[in-house]
Amino acid sequence: MNTRVTYRVRLTPECLEMDGKRVAEAVAGESFLTQLYRMNKMDYPKFFKMDVLCKVGFLASEILLQAEGAERFVPRSDRAVILFNRNSSLHADRTFQQTIANPEDFYPSPSVFVYTLPNIVTGEIAIRNKYHGESSFILLPEKSQEAMNRAIARAFLDPETKSVLTGWVEAVSETEFEATMELVVSS
Amino acid sequence: MELIEELKTKMIEALNLEEMTPADIDENAPLFGDEGLGLDSIDVLELIVLLERNYGIKIADPKQGKEIFASVRTMADYVAANRTK
Numbered sequence: 391m392n393t394r395v396t397y398r399v400r401l402t403p404e405c406l407e408m409d410g411k412r413v414a415e416a417v418a419g420e421s422f423l424t425q426l427y428r429m430n431k432m433d434y435p436k437f438f439k440m441d442v443l444c445k446v447g448f449l450a451s452e453i454l455l456q457a458e459g460a461e462r463f464v465p466r467s468d469r470a471v472i473l474f475n476r477n478s479s480l481h482a483d484r485t486f487q488q489t490i491a492n493p494e495d496f497y498p499s500p501s502v503f504v505y506t507l508p509n510i511v512t513g514e515i516a517i518r519n520k521y522h523g524e525s526s527f528i529l530l531p532e533k534s535q536e537a538m539n540r541a542i543a544r545a546f547l548d549p550e551t552k553s554v555l556t557g558w559v560e561a562v563s564e565t566e567f568e569a570t571m572e573l574v575v576s577s
Numbered sequence: 578m579e580l581i582e583e584l585k586t587k588m589i590e591a592l593n594l595e596e597m598t599p600a601d602i603d604e605n606a607p608l609f610g611d612e613g614l615g616l617d618s619i620d621v622l623e624l625i626v627l628l629e630r631n632y633g634i635k636i637a638d639p640k641q642g643k644e645i646f647a648s649v650r651t652m653a654d655y656v657a658a659n660r661t662k
Binding site: 435438439497498499500501504 | 591592593594595596619620622623626629630
């Protein structure tokens with residue numbers, strides 16, 4: 391099947407790029423992720439409850455999907471969400487571990503625990519955009535475009551899938567993250 | 578009244594209600610549903626942890642939760658009557 395990339399976004403701690411053009415840069419003060427949330431006037435308070443991996447993936451998808459305009463938020467089953475990274479939800483895992491490390495202060499945090507799975511990111515994106523197609527978060531030993539392309543190609547084997555929101559979403563700390571996300575459509 | 582304000586501050590921190598200040602929270606409004614704060618099931622688990630950690634309160638009977646977490650005021654009343662620290 392022939393496919394093409396319609397939109398592409400790249401998010402790092404330093405800047406945001408849309409289709410290869412730098413559209414926003416981090417400034418001193420709040421975290422860049424919060425700055426982007428406010429700049430894009432998102433009315434989605436749940437954002438603040440997310441762990442950093444989820445924030446990175448969610449923001450990248452929000453900014454990328456704005457380009458779809460009026461088509462957004464129409465329930466659909468023909469779009470898959472397939473994301474990749476190497477470190478899974480390691481940052482949330484470590485944060486949760488801190489809540490149970492001290493026997494004298496043993497209070498496991500439910501709200502941290504829910505983010506100790508990377509596929510929460512794909513779930514949040516699917517819920518937000520009313521997607522009912524496939525969603526997967528695949529862990530790779532290293533960033534490999536070839537491996538990602540194979541997974542995307544497999545998704546298109548489902549005759550119902552007409553587009554795939556996909557990319558590399560990695561966050562190992564509040565200041566070390568990267569999302570490279572694109573919308574691939576069948577043509 | 579002091580306990581109500583204290584609870585509001587702790588809730589904002591525990592539930593990551595970053596867009597809110599204590600003044601934004603009506604202590605009589607429902608915590609769940611569209612009319613009030615709109616908290617979800619994970620938030621109530623976090624509130625249970627908050628009560629245990631800060632006030633030494635263990636909620637043994639889940640059925641009590643609906644009454645205790647009806648509003649900030651009902652939470653404060655329960656804390657005042659049952660706190661061990």
